Amino acid sequence: MAQRIANIxxxxxxxxxxxxxxxxxxxxxxxxxxxxxxxxLAWGNEQTFFYNDAFIDILAARHPDALGxxxxxxxxxxxxxxxxxxxxxxxxESVIHEGLPFPLKREELEDTDRFTASxxxxxDEANTVCGVLCICMETTHQVDxxxxxxxxxxxxxxxxxxxxxxxxxxxxxxHCYEISNPANQAFLGNRPxxxxxxxxxxxxxxxxxxxxxxxxxxxxxxxxxxxxMPINYQSADGTPALVYMNVIYHxxxxxxxxIIGIFVIAADTTHAVTAxxxxxxxxxxxxxxxxxxxxxxxxxxxxxxxxYFNQQWYAFTGMPDGALNGWDAVHPExxxxxxxxxxxxxxxxxxxxxxxxxxxxxxxxxxxxxxxxPVRDEAGRITEWIGSNTDIHAQELASxxxxxxxxxxxxxxxxxxxxxxxxxxxxxASAELLSLRARGDPPLVNASAIISRQVEHIVRLVEDLxxxxxxxxxxxxLDRRPLDxxxxxxxxxxxxxxxxxxxxxxxxxxxxADPVYVFxxxxxxxxxxxxxxxxxxxxxxxxxxVSVTIDxxxxxxxxxxxxxxxxxAPELVQHVFDLFFQGERPLDRAQGGLGIGLSIVKSLTExxxxxIAASSPGPGQGSQFRLTLPRxxxxxxxxxxxxxxNEAQSPRLRILMVDDNVDAAFTMALLLExxxxxxxxxxxxxxxxxxxxxRPFDLYILDIGLPRxxxxxxxxxxxxxGTAPDSxxxxxxxxxxxxxxxxSARAGFDTHLVKPANLWQLQExxxxxxxxxxxxxx
Numbered sequence: 083m084a085q086r087i088a089n090i091x092x093x094x095x096x097x098x099x100x101x102x103x104x105x106x107x108x109x110x111x112x113x114x115x116x117x118x119x120x121x122x123l124a125w126g127n128e129q130t131f132f133y134n135d136a137f138i139d140i141l142a143a144r145h146p147d148a149l150g151x152x153x154x155x156x157x158x159x160x161x162x163x164x165x166x167x168x169x170x171x172x173x174x175e176s177v178i179h180e181g182l183p184f185p186l187k188r189e190e191l192e193d194t195d196r197f198t199a200s201x202x203x204x205x206d207e208a209n210t211v212c213g214v215l216c217i218c219m220e221t222t223h224q225v226d227x228x229x230x231x232x233x234x235x236x237x238x239x240x241x242x243x244x245x246x247x248x249x250x251x252x253x254x255x256x257h258c259y260e261i262s263n264p265a266n267q268a269f270l271g272n273r274p275x276x277x278x279x280x281x282x283x284x285x286x287x288x289x290x291x292x293x294x295x296x297x298x299x300x301x302x303x304x305x306x307x308x309x310x311m312p313i314n315y316q317s318a319d320g321t322p323a324l325v326y327m328n329v330i331y332h333x334x335x336x337x338x339x340x341i342i343g344i345f346v347i348a349a350d351t352t353h354a355v356t357a358x359x360x361x362x363x364x365x366x367x368x369x370x371x372x373x374x375x376x377x378x379x380x381x382x383x384x385x386x387x388x389x390y391f392n393q394q395w396y397a398f399t400g401m402p403d404g405a406l407n408g409w410d411a412v413h414p415e416x417x418x419x420x421x422x423x424x425x426x427x428x429x430x431x432x433x434x435x436x437x438x439x440x441x442x443x444x445x446x447x448x449x450x451x452x453x454x455x456p457v458r459d460e461a462g463r464i465t466e467w468i469g470s471n472t473d474i475h476a477q478e479l480a481s482x483x484x485x486x487x488x489x490x491x492x493x494x495x496x497x498x499x500x501x502x503x504x505x506x507x508x509x510x511a512s513a514e515l516l517s518l519r520a521r522g523d524p525p526l527v528n529a530s531a532i533i534s535r536q537v538e539h540i541v542r543l544v545e546d547l548x549x550x551x552x553x554x555x556x557x558x559x560l561d562r563r564p565l566d567x568x569x570x571x572x573x574x575x576x577x578x579x580x581x582x583x584x585x586x587x588x589x590x591x592x593x594x595a596d597p598v599y600v601f602x603x604x605x606x607x608x609x610x611x612x613x614x615x616x617x618x619x620x621x622x623x624x625x626x627x628v629s630v631t632i633d634x635x636x637x638x639x640x641x642x643x644x645x646x647x648x649x650x651a652p653e654l655v656q657h658v659f660d661l662f663f664q665g666e667r668p669l670d671r672a673q674g675g676l677g678i679g680l681s682i683v684k685s686l687t688e689x690x691x692x693x694i695a696a697s698s699p700g701p702g703q704g705s706q707f708r709l710t711l712p713r714x715x716x717x718x719x720x721x722x723x724x725x726x727x728n729e730a731q732s733p734r735l736r737i738l739m740v741d742d743n744v745d746a747a748f749t750m751a752l753l754l755e756x757x758x759x760x761x762x763x764x765x766x767x768x769x770x771x772x773x774x775x776x777r778p779f780d781l782y783i784l785d786i787g788l789p790r791x792x793x794x795x796x797x798x799x800x801x802x803x804g805t806a807p808d809s810x811x812x813x814x815x816x817x818x819x820x821x822x823x824x825x826s827a828r829a830g831f832d833t834h835l836v837k838p839a840n841l842w843q844l845q846e847x848x849x850x851x852x853x854x855x856x857x858x859x860x
Contacts, residue, residue, distance in 0.1 A: 096126050121218065131152065133148065176200065183195070197220050198218070201214055202216075250345075271319070281293055292313070303341050310351050327352075330345075378450070379392040381466050381468050383466060384456075386424065398442060398443065399441060420436050428467075434469065448473060449475045506537055510533075510541075510749075510839075565714075571593060585622070586625050589630075590628070590629040593631075601690075602690045609682070614707050618647065640708055640709070641708070641709040642706055643707045644705070649702050650696070691711070739764070740763075762779070778805045783847075784811065786813055786814065793814075797829050817836075818834070
């Protein structure tokens with residue numbers, strides 16, 4: 083700027099040529115130009131404007147035109163203020179302006195800085211004020227700091243006023259209220275407190291020790307934190323009140339670090355304290371209850387770590403109180419499967435339920451039922467697991483005993499069936515022989531029919547007993563396929579028709595014209611319908627009516643068997659499907675039976691996904707049994723009906739009959755010979771093998787229970803010879819359960835016949851052998 087001043091022609095300006103400038107003016111000008119602070123000089127009556135390099139940023143765009151101009155002309159819109167300022171300085175007064183904003187442009191960035199400007203008079207040699215010297219000090223940071231501090235003070239005051247917790251400032255040793263925010267005022271009942279001491283306002287808290295605490299904080303400067311402190315005080319309306327508070331008393335110090343007061347902040351915890359007290363009372367009550375019940379109660383963390391066991395656990399296991407290693411009490415053989423199931427429950431958050439053996443304090447292991455459920459919070463997260471062990475040792479021992487009894491019962495029934503079937507086989511075969519050979523002798527035909535009916539009755543009783551055992555043990559397997567329910571009814575009616583005709587009942591079938599399909603086991607569904615029809619025939623006096631009707635919709639098929647029989651009382655209807663339940667039994671037991679047929683009907687129906695219901699208007703008014711099954715849309719051709727013996731004239735077969743029961747072997751051989759076949763009878767496996775070596779047979783009928791070498795072993799030897807590849811091997815046994823049939827198949831038999839085998843079964847065997855021969859021949 084000094085060079086710029088020197089380059090200007092000052093001839094026509096108010097200051098004139100520099101050589102004529104007063105010494106005082108030059109001194110002030112040189113001092114200004116040498117200064118590093120922004121400075122300007124307004125000289126003479128015309129207030130000619132001079133400034134230094136540091137002042138250029140303040141002038142911004144007005145530089146360099148401002149040099150030499152009138153000072154008052156540079157202040158746009160503030161000419162009067164400048165005139166007043168100059169007037170004061172020319173009168174000898176120094177003027178200071180603080181925090182003046184000046185827009186600056188530095189490195190292409192515009193900003194507004196703050197300056198403090200000091201205006202001082204400059205005198206000539208005669209001590210006359212001839213100019214104004216202004217020194218500018220940038221105070222932007224100080225101004226910004228002061229503004230921020232004030233803003234913070236305002237914010238803190240606003241927060242103090244808006245704080246939801248009671249706050250106050252107490253000054254002096256009497257703890258007089260200097261500040262009390264709205265929350266504190268609300269707590270105090272909005273009574274006037276400013277300028278008044280705590281002891282004056284609340285004399286009741288003196289004995290409770292609160293003023294002593296305030297005095298200690300004021301004296302020592304050590305803050306005080308109190309939690310859930312009970313306070314009894316008089317509310318604004320004079321009513322005694324008890325509250326619980328969290329309080330903080332913090333000393334306030336002045337700039338000399340002397341304590342002048344106490345900052346108080348409080349929080350009303352009355353609700354939380356009373357809730358906690360109620361929870362503790364509830365927990366104590368629950369703890370007493372948990373230790374009273376007989377169950378072993380425990381809890382674990384969300385990840386399965388044990389956290390608690392009740393006293394019953396420790397009393398039962400004998401483990402020391404507080405021990406949490408619960409798995410140590412579990413039987414070693416049960417730990418791995420229990421842990422595997424437990425991990426699944428923990429991962430999936432599902433109920434955990436197992437049985438295990440738990441070590442008793444006596445040293446023995448006792449069976450317990452273990453069950454645990456997850457406890458979740460409002461967000462559905464598992465917070466813990468609560469579980470229990472229930473001593474079921476007595477029940478398990480009883481269950482094992484019952485299972486043993488059930489096994490023995492099943493074995494007994496199977497043995498009973500075998501022992502009954504063995505003598506029934508020759509009786510049944512003899513009756514069929516009589517029927518075949520006595521066509522012209524009515525008394526003999528009638529006797530044969532009587533024997534056959536009674537044999538069938540005994541066989542049905544035996545089958546019902548075995549079916550009951552199978553159903554109750556879940557051993558019934560269904561061979562399910564699409565069936566026309568009308569064909570099932572027709573096959574069932576064929577079996578029951580003799581009993582219906584014998585009692586001169588009228589039978590009505592309302593089955594509709596179209597096939598109605600279900601998905602089921604053909605033989606088992608026939609068994610169901612036979613039982614219902616047989617039941618209707620038995621409990622309807624001679625000359626009654628029995629009807630079968632079908633109703634079907636898109637989803638279900640309903641079959642109703644109705645009769646005009648003796649009916650049922652309501653209490654009998656409720657139990658009609660119970661096992662071994664029968665109505666009132668007359669001395670003559672004209673209806674017979676064991677009371678298990680309807681129970682089997684219900685079980686088989688449910689296995690098919692159906693339901694059965696019984697109803698009756700009352701005694702003497704007949705009964706209805708409604709069987710409902712899911713409908714099936716699939717269509718299959720009905721099974722071919724059996725041919726009679728006379729219709730199926732077959733080529734002569736060589737048959738080997740092996741049975742150690744001489745009568746059974748003889749009568750069955752007679753039946754087969756009557757059908758035109760050559761039969762060789764043997765009573766031992768060794769003799770049978772000798773016959774086979776001489777010449778193989780077309781059909782082998784082998785009794786399973788042969789002495790020394792049983793039927794399973796015998797069929798293996800016969801098969802392994804390789805000389806009878808197309809022959810049919812038939813197992814004959816008094817045992818007919820599923821496992822017996824499976825054992826026969828594994829041994830190598832093609833078919834398993836249960837004694838007594840009837841004429842139709844024998845005819846089907848012959849037809850099967852003929853089919854096999856036809857296939858082999860082709």
